[in-house]
Amino acid sequence: MPTTPAPQIAVIGAGPGGLTCARVLQRHGIDVTVYDRDASPDARNQGGTLDLHADSGQIALEEAGLLDDFHALARPEGQAQRVLTRHGEVLVDYRPVGAEDAAPEIDRGQLRTLLAQSLTPGTIQWGHTLTSAAPGPAGTHRLTFENGVTRDVDLVIGADGAWSRVRPLVSAATPVHTGVTFVEAHFDAVDTAHPAVAELVGDGQVFATGDHKGLIAQRNSNQHVRAYIAVRDEADPSRAAGVDPEDTEAVRAALLRAFAGWDERLLVLITDNDGPYVNRPLFVLPAPHTWPHTPGVTLLGDAAHLMTPFGGNGANFAMLDGCELALAVARHDTLDEAVTAYERTMLARAAAAGDGAAALERVFGPGDRDRTDFPDFAQETERYRQGAAAYRTRRPATPQTPLS
Structure with missing residues (x-):
């Protein structure tokens, strides 16, 4: 121009x-x-x-x-992706090949x-x-x-x-709020301080879902993992449940009640985090x-x-x-x-x-979801x-x- x-x-x-x-x-x-x-x-x-x-x-x-x-x-x-049911059954275990x-x-x-x-x-x-x-x-x-x-x-x-x-x-x-909120948690020095989380997440992402809820965790660089605890609720589910969002232990207890019956191997994403939880309500235009x-x-x-x-x-x-x-x-x-x-x-x-x-x-x-609910990651x-x-x-x- x-x-x-x-x-x-x-x-x-x-x-x-x-x-x-x-x-x-x-x-x-x-x-x-x-x-x-x-x-x-x-x-x-x-x-x-x-x-x-x-x-x-x-x-x-x-x-x-x-x-x-x-x-x-x-x-x-x-790019590795693992998808599980809330009972810990593996639906997808995609691992990238080569470079x-x-x-x-x-x-x-x-x-x-x-x-x-x-x-x-x-x-x-x-x-x-x-x-x-x-x-x-x-x-x-x-x-x-x-x-x-x-x-x-x-x-x-x-x-x-x-x-x-x-x-x-x-x-x-x-x-507008979608009706889904992610409650974020994080894990530092994951390979040494949180080996169960490291094994669950692997090199990429793990995703478990069922009964209107989900647990998602992604590996970042420098041995850091971020988890997103997904609930279908108001934009601030802690306050909606009468829990002070600044009270980490009270939020953890409320989340564990919401995820009762989920596989114990998945619940480490709720129980073992470093620091407080952070609300991430999902909005769209x-x-x-x-x-x-x-x-x-x-x-x-x-x-x-x-x-x-x-x-x-x-x-x-x-x-x-x-x-x-x-x-x-x-x-x-x-x-x-x-x-x-x-x-x-x-x-x-x-x-x-x-x-x-x-x-x-x-x-x-x-x-619960099944394999057909998720994309073919290779495709x-x-x-x-x-x-x-x-x-x-x-x-x-x-x-x-x-x-x-």
Whole structure:
């Protein structure tokens, strides 16, 4: 696109999608500023692990020039999947063969650091909480931050997650609770301090479900495991049960009552955790979520299409969104043409994927699941590879100006 006068582009949110967008823009010589409410890159824990799919997240990293760096950090063995019944019977035991690279795992914090450090110094403005974004003349928007900073921009990109402050500029939609809440637990030094958990989880993920509930645990790097105790309940099941969520022992007792009758080998995910539990209620934006084209503003990732974790599309789609939006800006003569082209593709993709709420109903339904309730993981990895090949054959070429 024309470089004079240079468009003023602001990305709100330094998550995987927003940072990918900024990186690809900079690779094409386009200025951008990213604003994030965190005081610094390590101000808070970034969460668990992500599987980056060959046909989405890895495509985005390739365009960002970071795919080799990603593979140096990623854990291909983390693609292992074990599915059990609540009685401990094994339904699926999938283990990747060789250097399987269709959906390797990476810690969220590692991915964020990789993307953030790839940007020109000063690109990310930490400690900037957006309080309002108001339309201005000729499609511009005035951004106002909690610290008193204001800025007028030609394009504001809402990459600010489920509770986006940018979304109201284009849509009145708000997230709705799915009826499922994950109660998170964590385990440190798992191989030595929690050998039963290490054996249960293996190199990747273990998933057990039945009677409207589930136990999920994922291995992260550095001998860390995160478990998600799934219950169909209110957004804060502890308070709903009359339990103080800060009282770890009381929460544990309530969870054990809820999971009475489950195999003892699974209950270590409730009984042996380090530190307190954390509520993670699952919200979605009911699909399809669309909005009328609005000059000077667009959304990506959870701000545009908040999904459940089932399917693993959230971060992958966010990164592909960011990549495709940046490429559209590089390929079109005006920002408005770029956003129009981007939204046409992104909204269709998100609508086809759905919000994942139906999967919750299936996985956390009454009674027990069987093998047919879960995907064939070998076939799934092959679909990622085939999808990546198909994507590469149809994408237009764009001249690149890589950063040094």
